[in-house]
Amino acid sequence: MPAQVIEVLKPIHCALCHHGPLLRLVREAGVPQCLDCTGLGHLVYLPRGDVALTRRSREGSSLCAVVLRFNRRRRRYERQGLLVEAEALQRALTRCEADAEARAHRRSRDRARRAAEDVRFTEAFAAEIQRLFPGIPPARARAVAAHTALRGSGRVGRSAAGRALDGGAVTAAVRASVRHHDTEYDALLLAGTPRLEARARLAPVIEAVLTAWRQSDQDPVAERDRR
Template structure:
């Protein structure tokens, strides 16, 4: 059973040495006793907040005590932290720091891996755009691939279909670019035209651009 140390709201005096007011005390026979008299004064306080640090400090400390404070609203004592041996806290902090460094290195490796994946995906998307629309200007195709493939954007290129480079998804990405850059769609929305009506008004203009970008002037989607 854990030793319990109380952080009182009204600070009492020690029942043995009369020292006080006490920021922390233990109860012995329902009387407050200071940490010196309770032989706990050599312990250091570790506030709650880091589960890993708390667990490791507790495991490394041959003696520890749980610090609690009474919550009037909830009508119960709640844990505030631990009293542990200073050497145990130092060991736990060093262990957590090593873990933090390892996690930082792993995050860096993951970021580099994701960046490389994004470059490869954007390249593959660019090639597919130019395969479907070989007359699309190179600079425009690059911009569509870059814009569409941004990780976490929720755009067509980041959907399952887009990542699989399905023709419908790639065409939808190109169509979206044309809609915003080559038609009056955005101006219509600004003027208060509904999205559905605005799309209907610019559909033929989009089809014309896509037709001009396709090889042999095929039928637009």
Template sequence: MTPRPTPPSGFGLVVHQPLRRRHCAGCRRGPLPLLVVEDGAPRCLDCADLGHLVFLPRGDTALTRRAREESGLSAVVVRFNRRRGRYERQGVLVEEEALARAERRCLADAEARRLRRARDARRRAAGDARFAEAFAAEIRRLFPGCPAERARAVAAHASVRGSRRVGRSAAGRALSEGAVTSAVAASVRHLDTPYDRLLMSGVPRNEARRRIAAAVEAVLAGWSQARSASAG
């Protein structure tokens, strides 16, 4: 039979989760959920002077690292994976007070992250509001006949974060005339023409756009007339 490999030396002090029933060579207790191998013989944690440690399962890297930092004595718990032919970490044994201190540190970090996320969210919301206002103002400059409430609604819709709408494009962020006009035209298409009804009736999108193009242009022209009059 091929001998089982030993755990990597980088594990440090090692405690095993046995795959079969084992009893302590010292006190004869068993079967043991965890054991230490000393001189080839299994020892329970009490006989190995590790009985006061508590088990922290793997999964939370930050908590594990901090628990080991806080603990004067710790051990890595491993179990042999027969299919892979290697030992794998299952967690660590650390002092109970060390684990409590590590948990407090992680909770403090979690609270700090929560507060930072809240601050970032408020900052993004404020920035988005300023951008929507600027977008609405540009709509009103290009299309003075567009009602103010409609301009605000178009700007709010076009500039939703993560929406990939025209307001979030590079041109939209730069408030280019083409991007702003495109956003207004999209609003007119859906709200002031039968475009949506045409789509619902099965008319292909390109054909539906062709049918309502003149109506869209008429609304845009009407809204921009005040600008032309002012420029004249």
């Protein structure tokens, strides 16, 4: 397992050699140590971003370390890059330059494939919305599907349940759309209303819209009652 190196957010000196302030350090038993004192000082930094270069550099380096930085807003450590041997990085760069065109072609082909998959999934999601809510306007069903099924969005449509077209996930997507577009929910949040309180206050309104959309305009029972 690669060693973990921390990018420093405040001035800290090495507890062993007193060198500093440090840009990066390793904590052993809670004690900050510089890279030279931990045997990592000869490694070079490779920022994250190029997947092929990172993978090849890591595979070709007999010693490497993961560089982390604490994100105060998210309250977690996040990966910034790697420390690898200079020779391994140079070999990886040479390999990446040699097959750059082939990898670019593969990325383009993969993007096209994912785009086609996204179109099919969005259409299937919209169709399932229409099945569960036959009274919803078709344009609205397509808009909800496009919003919730956006790749990388983290929305319910991209969850495992959403991708399986689970009824609960589809309903959750429609409910979220009604909450944001057909009620004063966003205005309440901007006014300082707690999220759970706002949702509880608007729940009857949202359920009324969902109930109406669950009824088809061509429902034979409804047609018979009207006559």
